[in-house]
Amino acid sequence: MSIKNLIFDLDDTLLDFKGGEVADIKELFATHCHLEGPALEKALATYQGINSRLWYQYEMKEIDREEIFTSRFPKTLAALGLTEQADAKQLEEDYAYLRDHNYRMLDGAKELLETLSKRYTLFAGTNGQEETQYRRLKATGLLPYFTKVYTSEGLGVAKPDASFFEKIFSAETAVQKEETIMIGDGLYSDILGGQNAQMATIWVNLKHKELPTDIHPSKQVHSLNELAEIL
Structure with missing residues (x-):
């Protein structure tokens, strides 16, 4: 069966979330502390470690999403x-404003979607806040390329829970799982x-990280540019 649909993660797949995060966290600790x-570098690294752990706990259903936002800066x-x-x-509160106005894109993201949108139906599937992601997609000009944007906040469940995808396929009755690739x-x-x-999945491994033995992307x-070539 041929591939007809692509579900894209957003942060650090198309949008340069980490680049904005580094600048924003440094600005906060320089201003407030x-x-x-x-x-300042130590503060950034400490925040990133704590924040990453909290997001992982959320994705593993160990904590609820709100705990991330109420505990990461106190910790x-x-x-x-x-x-x-x-x-x-x-x-x-200050970080929420800076994050919501982080309109950085990874190089080539818009050109990639422009090309792929002519051949596939594109969806966004992100573990993020609905209002934030829509604002960023509108500001970067990426929103028109997506048929629909699905967020963990809107769906009430986060990746890697399989029901995140099941809810998308339930809403998109013409979209078949066998004809779809998750990219992130x-x-x-x-x-x-x-x-x-x-x-099927494609791992966008921009940092050349090592692949653990328990995870098996279909492609890497x-x-x-390489993603555009294989699609």
């Missing part, structure tokens, strides 16, 4: 010994999720 140099400030120097709630950078969200749903690419 007056950090610079190695201390970071505590780890850095800065609890008395900054207001964690204000940091979260997240091994334990996008690729494991596609694996759980028994779908190391650039968006």
Whole structure:
């Protein structure tokens, strides 16, 4: 059966979320805690480690989504010994604004969608907040390429849960799983999720990470150009 549909992850697959995150977190800790140099780099690394762990726990159904936003800055400030120097709630509010206005794209993302939209039906499938992702897709000009955008917030379930995909296929009655590929950078969200749903997957491995033995993408690419070539 030929492939007719592509489901794309957004952050760090098409949108440069991490690039914006680095700039935004540094700005926050420089402004609120007056950090610079190695201390600022340490704050960034500490936040990223805590945030990544919380998102993983959410994806594994160990915590609910709201706990990410209420605990990541308190945990970071505590780890850095800065609890008395900054207001964690204000940091979260300021970061939400910066994150929501992060309109960076990975090089070649728009050109890729322009090409693929002529040959496939494109969907977005992201573990993100609905309003944020729609705002970013509109601002970057990527929204028109997608037939529909599905978020974990909107679906009420996150990748890698197979029901994330089952809900998409239930809503898109003309779309067959066997004719669809899940494409993304997240091994334990996008690729494991596609694996759980028994779908074909393409791992966008831009950082040349090592593939663990328990995850099996159908294909692996190391650039968006390579992705365009195999599709």
